[in-house]
Amino acid sequence: MTRRTVRIAMNGVTGRMGYRQHLVRSVLSLREQGGLDLGDGSTLWPEPILLGRREHALRAMAERHGIEHWSTDLDTVLADPSVDIYFDSQVTAAREDALKAAIAAGKHIYCEKPTATSLDGALDLARRATAAGIKHGVVQDKLFLPGLLKLKRLIDGGFFGRILSVRGEFGYWVFEGDWQSAQRPSWNYRAEDGGGIVADMFPHWEYLLHELFGRVRTVQALATTHIPQRWDEKGKPYDATADDAAYGVFELDGGAVAQINSSWAVRVNRDELVEFQVDGTHGSAVAGLRECRVQHRSATPKPVWNPDLPAGESFREQWQPVPDNADFGNGFKVQWELFLRHVALDEPWRWDLLAGARGVQLAELGLRSSAEGRRFEVPELTL
Known part of the structure; x- marks a missing residue:
């Protein structure tokens, strides 16, 4: 050889x-x-x-x-x-x-x-x-992570029927840097250095939504800076000028609606640092970076709202794990x-610089939406 x-x-x-x-x-x-x-x-x-x-x-x-x-x-x-x-x-x-x-x-x-x-x-x-x-x-x-590859397998196999919505939760608590060191570099929190969670994460959400569910047609977002002061790698305080949390709603081709929360100021109460719940007419799934769980319509329970009694069932236990059925590399x-x-x-290759530009476009429109309090259409990009 x-x-x-x-x-x-x-x-x-x-x-x-x-x-x-x-x-x-x-x-x-x-x-x-x-x-x-x-x-x-x-x-x-x-x-x-x-x-x-x-x-x-x-x-x-x-x-x-x-x-x-x-x-x-x-x-x-x-x-x-x-x-x-x-x-x-x-x-x-x-x-x-x-x-x-x-x-x-x-x-x-x-x-x-x-x-x-x-x-x-x-x-x-x-x-x-x-x-x-x-x-x-x-x-x-993230397109190549085990949990999302399992999710794509479900989509390709028609598991969901008509997909109605996608709910994403991403984030974790990034320490301010004063009494515990931060897990992310300080430039992430300075807009003048290209920082901000919208600029960082909306490009991820663009390609995930685009490839799995359909092109993003509109965006409406609220970006904010929850923690206005942080401490850098040398222990010096600085003003956080970039957004550290963003709450976005995206309309997709085909009619599905995606809602994704991104935050570096949230404490984790979920199984993985990012999770997406997909609901369809025939079934639902919750996918993280590695795991994916499903609930088919034939196995969906019938909850009844009753605030006077404690929940009598464990909802998480009613979901079934999706098997690996493959070896997933890094x-x-x-x-x-x-x-x-x-x-x-x-x-063949499709993840080129034009695909990268779509991510920048979504981030730019997300920040503009937040600043102006408006929903924006996302035009298709061409060279």
Whole structure:
């Protein structure tokens, strides 16, 4: 079996998500398994080049994992003709200019979302990449998580009948940083640095709703900052200028209505950090990141409202778990494998920069809806 090397410049891997999910659990995991079997007698061998601003962190990471190449000079790396792919998981505010430079250098693009801080910027990236003739993709990891793959199996199998509604609950308590350290970086709470839960999570909700249930036709949202002061990584207080919670209602093609709450100021009283309840005429399901439970109409109880008596049944116990029936890999790694096959073999791929722009569009309209107290239509995007 022959081995083909693909060199990947990975920018932003000193951050939590870039390091854990993209470098360690995706690219390095592929190397540990001997590369990606392309099915044609060859194996694709990913060779990462670590990029970032902190030289000491890059050096330490490279030594820890036996990675030969790292750099703090983006322009020099992009000028190297042996580099095939540019990957970006930097802070949002830094992503757009770096992607433009990589596109101009003729590199294939794979990046985290949101792809830009504005819809105009996101569409500009998609148009530049298309004109350059490069392959481009955006991380849409939640589509590949076990619980949501089970949910898609139910949809494809016609379990729900006509889907009526989707209710989503996402979030957890992010500590303010004074008496316990925060679980998220401080820039997430500064609008001037590209922070905010709408900018972060509405792109996720766009692709999930779009792929599972139908295109988002309208959006109405309320975004707010529940906790106005936080403490940064050095223990210094700062004003939180970005929204930390958002409450959105989305009308979908086909008539279903989705309602999704997103919050970094909520304490968890559910089985997983994110859950979606889908109700249809023939059945309902509750899906999280890993698990999925169902209740068919033939097994639906008949509750009767009586506030004078305690509930005489456990409603949660009346739901049935959906079996795995498959081996589910890490969602980030699975999408990496698909993108690498797209680059190497030109296999089909639909999660491109235009799809990423739809997420930016929904976030932008959600913030506008909150600011103006209005519901907005979501126009279809074209290049």
